[in-house]
Amino acid sequence: MVFAGQGDARRSMSLLWRAGRPEQPGRRPGPGPRPGLSVDAIVTAAIAVADEDGMAALSMRAVGERLGRTAMALYTYVPSKGELLDLMYDAVHAELPTEYDDTGDWRAGLTDWARDGLEFHLRHPWVLQVSQARPVLGPHEYAGLDTLVRLLNATGLEAHLVRRLAGTLSHFVRGCAGTVAEARQAAAVTGESDEEWWFARSALLGEVAPDFAERYPSLVAMETGSTPQPPAPEPDGEAVPYLEREARETFTAGLGVLLDGIEAAVRRAGTPRT
Amino acid sequence: MVFAGQGDARRSMSLLWRAGRPEQPGRRPGPGPRPGLSVDAIVTAAIAVADEDGMAALSMRAVGERLGRTAMALYTYVPSKGELLDLMYDAVHAELPTEYDDTGDWRAGLTDWARDGLEFHLRHPWVLQVSQARPVLGPHEYAGLDTLVRLLNATGLEAHLVRRLAGTLSHFVRGCAGTVAEARQAAAVTGESDEEWWFARSALLGEVAPDFAERYPSLVAMETGSTPQPPAPEPDGEAVPYLEREARETFTAGLGVLLDGIEAAVRRAGTPRT
DNA sequence: GAAGTTACTTTATGGCGTAAGGAGTCGCAA
DNA sequence: TTGCGACTCCTTACGCCATAAAGTAACTTC
Numbered sequence: 113m114v115f116a117g118q119g120d121a122r123r124s125m126s127l128l129w130r131a132g133r134p135e136q137p138g139r140r141p142g143p144g145p146r147p148g149l150s151v152d153a154i155v156t157a158a159i160a161v162a163d164e165d166g167m168a169a170l171s172m173r174a175v176g177e178r179l180g181r182t183a184m185a186l187y188t189y190v191p192s193k194g195e196l197l198d199l200m201y202d203a204v205h206a207e208l209p210t211e212y213d214d215t216g217d218w219r220a221g222l223t224d225w226a227r228d229g230l231e232f233h234l235r236h237p238w239v240l241q242v243s244q245a246r247p248v249l250g251p252h253e254y255a256g257l258d259t260l261v262r263l264l265n266a267t268g269l270e271a272h273l274v275r276r277l278a279g280t281l282s283h284f285v286r287g288c289a290g291t292v293a294e295a296r297q298a299a300a301v302t303g304e305s306d307e308e309w310w311f312a313r314s315a316l317l318g319e320v321a322p323d324f325a326e327r328y329p330s331l332v333a334m335e336t337g338s339t340p341q342p343p344a345p346e347p348d349g350e351a352v353p354y355l356e357r358e359a360r361e362t363f364t365a366g367l368g369v370l371l372d373g374i375e376a377a378v379r380r381a382g383t384p385r386t
Numbered sequence: 387m388v389f390a391g392q393g394d395a396r397r398s399m400s401l402l403w404r405a406g407r408p409e410q411p412g413r414r415p416g417p418g419p420r421p422g423l424s425v426d427a428i429v430t431a432a433i434a435v436a437d438e439d440g441m442a443a444l445s446m447r448a449v450g451e452r453l454g455r456t457a458m459a460l461y462t463y464v465p466s467k468g469e470l471l472d473l474m475y476d477a478v479h480a481e482l483p484t485e486y487d488d489t490g491d492w493r494a495g496l497t498d499w500a501r502d503g504l505e506f507h508l509r510h511p512w513v514l515q516v517s518q519a520r521p522v523l524g525p526h527e528y529a530g531l532d533t534l535v536r537l538l539n540a541t542g543l544e545a546h547l548v549r550r551l552a553g554t555l556s557h558f559v560r561g562c563a564g565t566v567a568e569a570r571q572a573a574a575v576t577g578e579s580d581e582e583w584w585f586a587r588s589a590l591l592g593e594v595a596p597d598f599a600e601r602y603p604s605l606v607a608m609e610t611g612s613t614p615q616p617p618a619p620e621p622d623g624e625a626v627p628y629l630e631r632e633a634r635e636t637f638t639a640g641l642g643v644l645l646d647g648i649e650a651a652v653r654r655a656g657t658p659r660t
Numbered sequence: 661g662a663a664g665t666t667a668c669t670t671t672a673t674g675g676c677g678t679a680a681g682g683a684g685t686c687g688c689a690a
Numbered sequence: 691t692t693g694c695g696a697c698t699c700c701t702t703a704c705g706c707c708a709t710a711a712a713g714t715a716a717c718t719t720c
Contacts, residue, residue: 144697258602271611280640287557337545366554373647417718418666
């Protein structure tokens with residue numbers, strides 16, 4: 113699942129970087145009927161399907177249907193589903209902002225970047241399932257990376273370390289996004305709210321593992337010592353669900369710790385006294 | 387793909403926690419023919435398939451075949467493929483060590499934990515594709531979490547923060563593991579070594595994006611300022627491939643930064659002077 | 661023995677990605 | 691003007707997949 117169409121690497125890269133004729137749907141092409149579709153249209157439709165119905169619902173048939181075509185019509189424009197996934201992945205990364213205030217303190221810049229990254233992945237949770245399958249190397253992904261590196265350069269740390277911090281920050285953001293996406297999907301699939309779901313599971317856990325407290329003492333101690341606002345039912349509008357709020361707080365706290373760690377590195381580098 | 391079998395939650399939990407008769411393959415059961423399989427045997431076989439051939443190759447047929455049965459025979463023991471995935475996920479987590487030196491400094495403990503976690507995910511890369519689909523809540527996953535919390539408690543930080551640090555550390559480890567797994571898979575699928583693959587891609591990039599250096603100045607500057615041992619062909623044995631070494635260095639550096647950040651928090655908490 | 665329960669098989673349904681081949685459309689060279 | 695060849699898009703078909711339904715045989719309990 114979600115594997116690369118490791119086909120012709122050259123064709124794949126040309127598609128990703130759109131190194132061909134500047135396509136438009138209604139243009140006069142060579143011989144043959146005027147193309148009714150375009151790579152961009154297909155990619156846009158596929159992204160819509162994945163956004164709305166999730167990765168599991170993304171099939172060539174579904175994408176074709178959304179465009180009023182059969183599944184096979186897509187293969188005129190795109191060599192395989194794997195390539196289409198690569199194109200989707202890169203296209204959607206165009207949403208990522210590239211402009212940040214990199215004149216002031218780097219902390220603010222990186223915080224904004226991380227928050228934007230989190231929201232991006234929550235808008236397109238399927239991206240998390242593509243990316244871990246293999247590197248894609250498209251222009252917009254590179255743009256995002258370039259932005260992050262630029263922000264990190266404001267720390268004044270050496271290139272070596274910047275490179276690794278970029279990886280670390282990305283891992284962190286994607287991990288947090290994954291947890292939130294998980295929570296949302298669980299809520300969507302079961303139809304229960306987070307609280308209901310969690311309550312039901314806790315009850316089952318008690319049934320099935322009556323010795324829970326003895327088996328996981330540290331866990332239970334932490335649970336009783338930290339669970340903050342269990343119900344906290346916000347009366348107005350739809351409150352942010354429990355698990356999602358949890359995950360967001362992990363995001364905030366974890367990001368703070370990470371930036372503290374970077375700050376320590378900056379201080380160490382500032383006084384080069386190994 | 388890789389979704390939960392969100393079936394009967396009670397049955398699912400009973401299976402996970404093995405809250406039933408203590409099964410053994412050849413025992414005298416009730417009426418009917420003696421069972422030739424067992425949940426454990428199926429889970430073990432499924433893990434073997436996923437380890438050897440990857441998640442994409444994990445089908446009910448493949449697992450059945452490995453046990454000398456048809457795909458349908460498995461459904462006597464396991465309600466669906468989704469449940470089987472949950473069982474695999476939890477079973478494999480039994481490999482995670484639970485004993486660490488938590489008397490000494492927490493830094494060493496967490497470093498060991500992270501390293502074990504990385505190796506674990508590299509032994510079973512498919513775990514990364516299961517976990518982000520939804521929470522599983524099995525006994526061995528809980529054991530792993532309990533261990534991590536215990537190690538974090540050695541910092542003396544409050545429960546609140548410990549909970550979030552646990553999430554942060556897990557995200558980090560899984561992210562790093564994902565990158566390494568990616569690199570390995572790319573190498574396995576294409577048959578090229580990392581160096582070859584990367585070299586070929588770079589050439590294609592130059593072809594397809596001749597303005598690369600202008601578009602991504604920060605990235606290029608970092609690249610030229612940091613690429614450490616490009617070839618470094620270790621003559622003996624099989625060297626660790628390039629991309630994998632990169633990822634491992636990100637792991638080491640990122641972990642260091644994270645622990646530095648935790649240390650900062652510990653220091654702040656030690657002198658409670660908000 | 662008969663009845664009931666269970667392990668496992670075969671068969672079938674409706675999905676998937678995509679290979680193969682065919683029908684209709686159009687630019688262009690003859 | 692005609693017809694070739696390139697091109698888009700369709701239908702059909704193949705071999706996978708998960709799994710529902712129904713059948714067969716083994717075994718325990720009455």
